[in-house]
Amino acid sequence: MATRSSQTCLDIGDLIDVIDLLKKCGFQGTKWQELGLRLGLLKTTLEALEMKYRGDVYHCQTECLSHWLRRVDNVDRRGGANFNSLSDALRSMNETAVAEKLSESTITVCITIV
Structure with a gap:
């Protein structure tokens, strides 16, 4: 993940990196359903996850996030699985501070590696 830009498509192999980065940036996991909708997952998909994992x-x-990284439902119509679309989704949720930390973190990671 470290060599990828914020526009490069992520995939399922990046799952733990995305989870760690969101946690580092202060994202409240309790807002996962809204995040999923804004990333392009369908309500029925999210409801199935809720039923399967019972809270x-x-x-x-x-x-x-796994579904997002696999680009199911309408993910591609919402920008695909990349840091830009993740940041946009967070901003649309009024999670501006998290989105800014995410942007700073992805830029820092790319600059450090280059």
């Missing part, structure tokens, strides 16, 4: 926020968020 286990960590697993629900992990599976939500």
Whole structure:
């Protein structure tokens, strides 16, 4: 992940990196459903995750991000699986501070490696 730019498509292999980065940036995992909708996942997909994991926020968020990284539902119409679309989704949720930290973190990671 470290060599990728904020526009490069992420994939399922980046799951733990995305989880760690969101945690580092202060994202509240309890907002996973809204994040999923804004990333392009369908309500029915998110409801199925909720039913499967019965309120286990960590697993629900992990599976939500996993679906996003696999580009299911309308993810490509919402910008695809990349840091830009993740940041845009966070901003649309009024999670501006998290989005800014995310942008700073991805830029720092790319600059450090180059």
